[in-house]
Amino acid sequence: MKVTVLIENTVAKPLDLLGEHGLSLWVETPGHRILYDTGQSGALVHNAGALGIPLPAADVIVLSHGHYDHTGGLRAALKMIGHRLPVFAHPELFSPHRVSEPDRYVGIPFDRAELDASGADFRWVKDPREIFPGVWAGGTVPKTNTFERGDARMYIWDEGRRVPDPLNDDLSLYLETAKGLVILTGCAHAGVVNIVEHARAVTGQERVRAVIGGTHLAPVGADQLEKTIDYLKKLDLELLAASHCTGLAVAARLAAEFGPRFSFGSTGLTFTF
Ligand SMILES: [Fe+2]
Ligand SMILES: [Fe+2]
Numbered sequence: 001m002k003v004t005v006l007i008e009n010t011v012a013k014p015l016d017l018l019g020e021h022g023l024s025l026w027v028e029t030p031g032h033r034i035l036y037d038t039g040q041s042g043a044l045v046h047n048a049g050a051l052g053i054p055l056p057a058a059d060v061i062v063l064s065h066g067h068y069d070h071t072g073g074l075r076a077a078l079k080m081i082g083h084r085l086p087v088f089a090h091p092e093l094f095s096p097h098r099v100s101e102p103d104r105y106v107g108i109p110f111d112r113a114e115l116d117a118s119g120a121d122f123r124w125v126k127d128p129r130e131i132f133p134g135v136w137a138g139g140t141v142p143k144t145n146t147f148e149r150g151d152a153r154m155y156i157w158d159e160g161r162r163v164p165d166p167l168n169d170d171l172s173l174y175l176e177t178a179k180g181l182v183i184l185t186g187c188a189h190a191g192v193v194n195i196v197e198h199a200r201a202v203t204g205q206e207r208v209r210a211v212i213g214g215t216h217l218a219p220v221g222a223d224q225l226e227k228t229i230d231y232l233k234k235l236d237l238e239l240l241a242a243s244h245c246t247g248l249a250v251a252a253r254l255a256a257e258f259g260p261r262f263s264f265g266s267t268g269l270t271f272t273f
Contacts, residue, residue: 001030002271003025003182003184003270003271003273004026004028005268006024006025006044007020007038007039008022008243008244009244012267013267015050017046017051017268019266019267020043021040022070022073022244023037023213023243024036024037024038024044025037026048027184031132032135033054033057033059035062036061037062037186039070039072040069041073041076044073044076044077045077047268055081056080056083061078061086062089062137062171064170064186064214065090065093065169065170066093067187068107068109072109074110074115074120075114078118078120079118082119084120085119087115087121087122087123088129088137089169089171090140090168090170090171092169093169094108095167098155098165100153101153125171127139128202134175135173136174136202137173138172138199139171141191142194144198147193147223147224148194148224148228149220150164151220152164154167167189167190170195172185172195172199172213174202174203176203177273179207180207180208180209180238181200181203182210183195183199183208183210184213185211185212185215186214187214188215192215192217193227196231208235209237209238210239210241211239211242212265213243213244214244214245215246216245225250225253238261239261240254240263242254242265251264
């Protein structure tokens, strides 16, 4: 199985690749090809060309959540793919996500009809769903610990009131291998520890081999960061590719903690399992 980083904030190789604030991963299992997220601008199409990745061969698209930096390239990806295909996402994908500092809309930059017309065949995943043998879309993540508190800057309007954004649409991919789980996260807004625990419960596989993707550890407090690092260390991961909203400072800390098992998970890298 292979996971290639099509879009991330940074670029790993001196090739003709574009980096942008966002995430997109190309997953090749023995039987299937999955596009997980699409970055923010459509630059994934350019990068796929540069990396020799055949986007039209994708069997499905899976979206980690509605934020623009994960869904903004969706229309460009659908256009490149050129035929109707399943798009797995949480039913709250179109939630009107907002963020303060500066205050703005950060949700999906398309409406449903526009995407339907572009070839998206939406399949809603609220409860865990095995979309292919050994490939799980996690659905809503139960919040099982008290230290992962989410990002206070993220909110939605609810009947005229500003309320914290529950980001229920946070959806991760769990890939089963003989040696344990490979977990792909978008921004891990539900908390990376909650997500890993959910992956273990859903798949019945205790051993976790790798975590790849955004962790949203950049803005968290010291308590959450230390508890998360302790937890991840106990997993004895083969690979931690914490990228995107992990932030450079936290990523540098993780690189020091995890040594050769850590990767910045930049655009152009491929991880093989
Ligand atoms: Fe993000
Ligand atoms: Fe996000």
